[in-house]
Amino acid sequence: xxxxxxxxxxxxxxxxxxxxxxxxxxxxxxxxxxxxxxxxxxxxxxxxxxxxxxxxxxxxxxxxxxxxxxxxxxxxxxxxxxxxxxxxxxxxxxxxxxxxxxxxxxxxxxxxxxxxxxxxxxxxxxxxxxxxxxxxxxxxxxxxxxxxxxxxxxxxxxxxxxxxxxxxxxxxxxxxxxxxxxxxxxxxxxxxxxxxxxxxxxxxxxxxxxxxxxxxxxxxxxxxxxxxxxxxxxxxxxxxxxxxxxxxxxxxxxxxxxxxxxxxxxxxxxxxxxxxxxxxxxxxxxxxxxxxxxxxxxxxxxxxxxxxxxxxxxxxxxxxxxxxxxxxxxxxxxxxxxxxxxxxxxxxxxxxxxxxxxxxxxxxxxxxxxxxxxxxxxxxxxxxxxxxxxxx
Amino acid sequence: xxxxxxxxxxxxxxxxxxxxxxxxxxxxxxxxxxxxxxxxxxxxxxxxxxxxxxxxxxxxxxxxxxxxxxxxxxxxxxxxxxxxxxxxxxxxxxxxxxxxxxxxxxxxxxxxxxxx
Numbered sequence: 001x002x003x004x005x006x007x008x009x010x011x012x013x014x015x016x017x018x019x020x021x022x023x024x025x026x027x028x029x030x031x032x033x034x035x036x037x038x039x040x041x042x043x044x045x046x047x048x049x050x051x052x053x054x055x056x057x058x059x060x061x062x063x064x065x066x067x068x069x070x071x072x073x074x075x076x077x078x079x080x081x082x083x084x085x086x087x088x089x090x091x092x093x094x095x096x097x098x099x100x101x102x103x104x105x106x107x108x109x110x111x112x113x114x115x116x117x118x119x120x121x122x123x124x125x126x127x128x129x130x131x132x133x134x135x136x137x138x139x140x141x142x143x144x145x146x147x148x149x150x151x152x153x154x155x156x157x158x159x160x161x162x163x164x165x166x167x168x169x170x171x172x173x174x175x176x177x178x179x180x181x182x183x184x185x186x187x188x189x190x191x192x193x194x195x196x197x198x199x200x201x202x203x204x205x206x207x208x209x210x211x212x213x214x215x216x217x218x219x220x221x222x223x224x225x226x227x228x229x230x231x232x233x234x235x236x237x238x239x240x241x242x243x244x245x246x247x248x249x250x251x252x253x254x255x256x257x258x259x260x261x262x263x264x265x266x267x268x269x270x271x272x273x274x275x276x277x278x279x280x281x282x283x284x285x286x287x288x289x290x291x292x293x294x295x296x297x298x299x300x301x302x303x304x305x306x307x308x309x310x311x312x313x314x315x316x317x318x319x320x321x322x323x324x325x326x327x328x329x330x331x332x333x334x335x336x337x338x339x340x341x342x343x344x345x346x347x348x349x350x351x352x353x354x355x356x357x358x359x360x361x362x363x364x365x366x367x368x369x370x371x372x373x374x375x376x377x378x379x380x381x382x383x384x385x386x387x388x389x390x391x392x
Numbered sequence: 393x394x395x396x397x398x399x400x401x402x403x404x405x406x407x408x409x410x411x412x413x414x415x416x417x418x419x420x421x422x423x424x425x426x427x428x429x430x431x432x433x434x435x436x437x438x439x440x441x442x443x444x445x446x447x448x449x450x451x452x453x454x455x456x457x458x459x460x461x462x463x464x465x466x467x468x469x470x471x472x473x474x475x476x477x478x479x480x481x482x483x484x485x486x487x488x489x490x491x492x493x494x495x496x497x498x499x500x501x502x503x504x505x506x507x508x
Binding site: 058123127131134186 | 411414415417418419421422424432433436453454455456459460461462463466
């Protein structure tokens with residue numbers, strides 16, 4: 001019976017591969033990945049054919065697991081909706097992502113989700129290195145690229161204000177890749193016990209801890225600590241690129257909650273640590289996090305955006321972005337304009353009455369999108385021109 | 393941030409495996425091949441055992457051990473620190489492998505994942 005079930009799984013995978021065979025990919029790397037999946041399926045099929053009638057449980061499990069990888073990869077590839085993806089946002093996120101991972105190793109695919117909260121990354125297969133080692137070892141099939149899926153809520157896919165959340169989520173992604181907050185948590189208790197004078201500065205950020213727990217934390221306490229480190233890290237990570245614009249949104253989403261939960265620190269604490277980071281204020285916990293992140297990734301937490309000074313938006317013109325830090329700077333700039341004085345827009349539109357909010361929303365999003373689009377085109381143009389000029 | 397989560401798990405699935413589970417499964421699987429005598433899998437487990445040794449002796453720390461296999465390394469050392477201190481990672485024996493396989497074959501403590 002088990003062999004028949006495995007056979008069913010393999011046939012289902014074969015059909016899924018057939019259905020996806022007409023996928024039209026925007027780049028060769030996705031096509032190459034797809035072809036590798038076909039190779040892999042063939043190899044798994046051969047291994048299946050070699051099984052005897054009553055295979056060992058382990059044999060069945062491994063072939064099933066390897067086939068699961070085909071399904072998961074197809075799920076990612078099939079949802080890469082070329083015509084629908086907000087590629088301007090993706091481009092900005094790519095720049096941030098590639099500050100932390102090797103660009104050549106990853107293929108980004110995107111998916112639009114019918115849930116307005118669904119800003120997320122799915123690294124399920126990207127970070128499972130042992131899976132790739134296993135496939136290479138058993139079938140001699142080598143996947144040189146890893147798929148990462150970015151999910152957007154369909155209704156907010158072109159909202160350049162709400163998408164600052166994706167920078168926070170990118171932090172979870174980088175954390176998961178490097179086990180940053182796991183390592184911070186493991187180190188935290190010995191660090192705080194060795195430095196009792198730090199306790200009064202650090203414990204307010206972890207109000208669920210008492211001295212007894214610090215001396216001897218159990219698994220549950222460690223886990224809550226890790227959850228909290230995760231949120232602190234991701235807020236700091238995002239603020240490198242979008243300044244304190246995420247803070248404003250966070251306040252709104254959590255109603256400025258001063259409550260600490262088992263999974264999240266209070267908004268007050270989160271905002272405070274981000275503000276200390278952005279203002280370069282002394283904060284012992286912040287230093288602990290920065291030091292750990294640097295030791296693990298060899299990459300510092302630092303401000304990676306440049307504030308926008310241009311007045312072009314008030315003349316309804318896209319801004320000429322000069323570099324990547326300015327590109328990230330568009331997001332806090334957008335928030336400033338949305339939250340600040342709207343007089344300049346009203347003046348440029350030559351209207352006496354306040355600008356309707358839906359109009360401002362459309363103008364801002366269109367201008368940001370156009371600005372990013374122009375930057376992408378200019379960069380691509382430069383990349384085309386520079387190699388030929390070097391050749392001369 | 394309240395509702396935004398990584399989509400690597402969902403409570404409505406028939407079953408769920410986290411990335412961490414997968415890392416343990418593969419390690420266990422590779423190691424069981426070694427124990428059964430297929431030494432071609434040794435190269436896939438040795439670096440993990442070497443890092444567990446280095447972590448237990450203090451040659452490496454939580455920040456410098458391999459990131460891809462972090463939870464497995466930490467778990468191994470938590471389970472039997474003195475064993476990993478004593479082993480010679482350049483000359484692992486079948487009895488070493490068997491002991492390590494036993495360590496990862498226990499039911500691990502179940503707790504909610506950070507990324508759930």
